[in-house]
Amino acid sequence: MPVPAVVALLPLFLLPGPPVAPSSPSPAALRAADAAYRWPVVPPRVVRRFEPPAQRWLPGHRGVDLESSAGAVVRAAAGGVVVYAQALAGRGVVSVAHAGQLRTTYEPVTATVRIGDHIAAGDPIGTVETGHPGCAADACLHWGLRRGEVYLDPLALLGFGRVRLLPLDGR
Secondary structure, X not given: OOHHHHHHHHHHHHOOOOEOOOOOOOHHHHHOHHHOOOOOOOOOOEEEOOEOOOOOOOOOEOOEEEEEOOOOEEEXXXXXXXXXEEEEOOEEEEEEEOHHHEEEEEEOEEXXXXXXXXXXXXXXXXXXXXXXXXXXXXXXXXXXXXXXXXXXXXXXXXXXOEOOOOOOOOO
């Protein structure tokens, strides 16, 4: 298969599908291994998974919700530059730009960083606020991931994302 065809198929590895066992990291996790991605809150407990919309303007869940407690420290999943750190629609949001055109977003968060700050993986970026809609727990951190305008499953950064392989002939 020519190299351009292989490169064109790489985004297909990021489509949702059956869960991948922790012992079998996804292709995205393998590529991100050098970036040392980590959980933004500890202990991690996923209470709602990534549910991408069929079209970008349709409803969906563009990240994962991690059960937490009000005031828990939120840490950067990887090193990068803070590109957003203020309220949006009444909730605190922090967004960090990383290598490879990736951007992680955390909300609702009371930010302890400012736009332009350079941060390392694991650095504190804020604290969890209460009031995340749709969260079954008292407090949840919504953790999102994008590459450009495309929303991706942030669990793929840690090797726990869902992977679906599609046949080459389009069946």
